[in-house]
Amino acid sequence: xxTMALVYWxxxxxxxxxxxxxxxxxxxxxxxxxxSAARVIANMANVYYYMNRFEExxxxxxxxxxxxxxxxxxxxxxxMITNIGSVYGxxxxxxxxxxxxxxxxxxxxxxxxxxGEAIVLNNIGDFYGSVGKYKEALEYFEKALAxxxxxxxxxxxxxxxxxxxxxxxCLGQISKAIEYLxxxxxxxxxxxxxxxxxxxxxxxxxxxxxxxxYDEALKLAREATTFAxxxxxxxxxxxxxxxxxxxHEKLGDIRKAFKLSRDAVTNLDKTGKIEGNKSxxxxxxxxxxxxxxxxxxxxxxxxxxxxxxxxxxxRIKDEDLKKNFIENINENREVIELWxxxxxxx
Numbered sequence: 001x002x003t004m005a006l007v008y009w010x011x012x013x014x015x016x017x018x019x020x021x022x023x024x025x026x027x028x029x030x031x032x033x034x035x036s037a038a039r040v041i042a043n044m045a046n047v048y049y050y051m052n053r054f055e056e057x058x059x060x061x062x063x064x065x066x067x068x069x070x071x072x073x074x075x076x077x078x079x080m081i082t083n084i085g086s087v088y089g090x091x092x093x094x095x096x097x098x099x100x101x102x103x104x105x106x107x108x109x110x111x112x113x114x115x116g117e118a119i120v121l122n123n124i125g126d127f128y129g130s131v132g133k134y135k136e137a138l139e140y141f142e143k144a145l146a147x148x149x150x151x152x153x154x155x156x157x158x159x160x161x162x163x164x165x166x167x168x169x170c171l172g173q174i175s176k177a178i179e180y181l182x183x184x185x186x187x188x189x190x191x192x193x194x195x196x197x198x199x200x201x202x203x204x205x206x207x208x209x210x211x212x213x214y215d216e217a218l219k220l221a222r223e224a225t226t227f228a229x230x231x232x233x234x235x236x237x238x239x240x241x242x243x244x245x246x247x248h249e250k251l252g253d254i255r256k257a258f259k260l261s262r263d264a265v266t267n268l269d270k271t272g273k274i275e276g277n278k279s280x281x282x283x284x285x286x287x288x289x290x291x292x293x294x295x296x297x298x299x300x301x302x303x304x305x306x307x308x309x310x311x312x313x314x315r316i317k318d319e320d321l322k323k324n325f326i327e328n329i330n331e332n333r334e335v336i337e338l339w340x341x342x343x344x345x346x
Contacts, residue, residue, distance in 0.1 A: 001020045001021075001023050001024035001027070002020070002021070002024040002036075002039075002040055002043075004020045005017045005018075005019075005020035005021040005024060005040070005043060006043065008020060009043070009046070009047060009194075010192070010194060012194055012195075012227075012230060012231030012232075013231075014047050014050065014051050014231065014232050014233075015232065017043075017047050018044060018047055021040050021043055021044045021047070022044070024036075024040050025037055025040045025041065025044070028040060034067055035067065035071060035073075037067075038063070038064045038067035038068065038076075039064070039076070041060050041063050041064045042060065042061065042064040042076075042079070042080060042083075044060055045057045045058075045060035045061045045064065045083065046083075048060060049083075049086070049087065049090075049275075050195050050231075050233050050235075050275075051232060051233070051234070052234050052235055052271050052273055052274060052275070054087050054090055054091060054273055057083075057087055058084060058087045058088075061080050061083045061084045061087065062080075062084060064076075064080050065077060065080035065081060065084065068080055074107050074110075074111050074113075075111070075113055075116060077107060078104045078107040078108050078113065078116050078120075079104075079116065079119075081100050081103050081104040081107070082100065082101065082104040082116070082119060082120055082123060084100050085097040085098070085099070085100030085101045085104065085123060086123060086126075088100065089123070089126060089127065089130060090273075090275050091273070092311065092312040092315055093315060094127060094130050094131055094312075094315070094316060094321070095315075095316060095317060095318065095321070097123075097127055098124065098127045101120050101123050101124050101127065102124075104116070104120045105117065105120040105121070105124070108120055114147050114150065114151045115147075115148075115151060115153055115156065117147055118144045118145075118147035118148045118151075118153065118156050118160070119144070119156070121140050121141075121143045121144035121147070122140065122141060122144040122156075122159065122160055122163060124140045125137045125138070125139075125140030125141040125144065125163060125167075126163070128140060129163075129166070129167060129170065130325075131316065131321045131324050131325045131328075132170075132324040132325050132326075132327070132328030132329040132332075133321075133324050133328070134167050134170045134171050134328070135171070137163075137167050138164065138167040138168075138171070141160055141163045141164045141167060142160075142164065144156070144160045145157060145160035145161065145164065148160055154187065154191055155187075155191055155193055155196075157187065158183075158184050158187035158188050158191060158193065158196070158200075159184070159196065161180050161181075161183045161184045161187065162180065162181055162183075162184030162185075162188075162196075162199070162200045162203060164180045165177045165178070165179070165180030165181035165183075165184060165203070165204075165207075166181070166203055168180060169181075169207050169210075170329075170330075174207065174210070174211055177207050178204070178207055178208065178211065181200060181203055181204040181207060182204065184200040184203075184204075185197075185200050185201055185204050185220070188200055194231065195228070195231060195233050195236060197224075197227055198223075198224040198225075198227040198228040198231070198233060198236040198237075198240065199224075199236055201220045201221070201223050201224035201227070201240075202220070202221060202224045202236060202239045202240050202243060204217075204220055205217045205218070205220035205221035205224065205240075205243050205247075206221075206243050208220070209221075209243065209246060209247050209250065214247050214250060214251055217243070217247055218244060218247045218248075221240050221243040221244045221247065222240070222244060224236060224239075224240040224243075225237055225240030225241055225244065228240055234267060234271050234274065235274040235275040235276055236275075237267065238264050238267050238268050238271075238274055238276075238281055239264075239274070239276055239280070239281070241260050241261070241263050241264035241267070242260070242261060242264040242280065242281045242284045242285075243284075244260045245257045245258070245259075245260035245261035245264060245284060245285075245288055246261075246284050246287065246288070248260065249287065249288050249291055254288070254291055254292055257288050257291075258288055258289075258292060261284060261285045261288045262285075264281050264284070264285070265281055265282065265285050265301070268281050268282075277308065277309075277312075278304070278305075278308045279304075279305040279306075279308040279309045279331065279332070279335060280305075280331065282301045282302075282304040282305035282308065283301070283302070283305040283331060283334075283335055285298075285301045286298050286299075286301040286302040286305060289301060299342060302335065302338060302339055302342065303339065305335045306335050306336060306339040309326075309332045309335055309336065310336075312325070313325050313326055313332070
């Protein structure tokens with residue numbers, strides 16, 4: 001049952017994966033095998049995460065961590081600490097996520113667990129990227145990539161390459177960004193890496209759109225949306241719909257753009273939380289409504305984007321990090337400046 005749950009997970013059938021995991025968990029609980037039960041709970045947490053059920057994922061990771069700590073399984077313990085940090089990162093608790101990553105890094109380095117070390121270094125890179133410190137993020141992604149290459153971890157390499165590409169995009173080095181993201185898209189597809197395929201297809205589509213390569217961008221975003229829909233990953237489906245909408249807007253098909261963007265914001269509002277920034281989806285919808293001369297509704301979505309950014313920024317306690325978050329992330333700065341101008345004239 002546990003193996004079948006993992007097979008369904010890799011196939012993208014998250015609901016059947018959870019069903020088989022729950023059946024396996026019931027059996028392990030009946031025979032008092034708490035270690036096996038904890039590993040099943042950890043696998044269920046992974047599925048919850050990619051189904052946008054972040055609070056359930058967090059509770060399950062914490063439950064598994066309690067067992068891992070008690071039995072002294074340091075590798076298992078470190079992975080759960082890392083995953084807890086990832087959930088806090090998605091929830092916008094950036095500094096809290098870094099706290100967990102640092103704890104996990106100490107454990108992995110202590111026992112010389114290279115694969116775990118690469119994962120945590122990558123996640124620390126994610127933290128720095130989330131607060132607009134792209135040079136620091138790049139350093140951590142490159143360290144993680146070096147370790148992944150050293151141990152021949154191909155899935156790990158594909159993720160590091162994609163994240164390095166995104167970093168270069170944020171630093172304005174678009175040709176390098178496209179080069180690295182193309183590698184990530186190819187590798188995740190060849191390795192059949194599930195949700196990561198949709199993730200990096202969306203990322204590359206967004207960069208190609210900004211570079212004016214609309215046909216390829218649209219193809220990638222469509223593929224990402226279809227894959228995410230079939231695997232019930234609402235975060236990547238919403239993102240794919242929103243990117244498609246902006247591409248159609250730039251191509252002059254405003255009706256198609258509006259329909260896709262409306263679907264994106266409707267799905268976002270239904271789910272409440274996504275892996276990624278809600279402000280991106282709302283800001284895209286603002287642009288499309290503005291292009292339709294729908295001023296009043298466009299401002300409503302600009303305000304939603306502003307509220308999301310401010311909400312995440314207000315949770316950052318370190319003033320330098322908060323300043324970076326507002327000023328170094330282009331979209332955050334643009335949304336805030338537009339909203340401030342709007343408020344003056346209303």
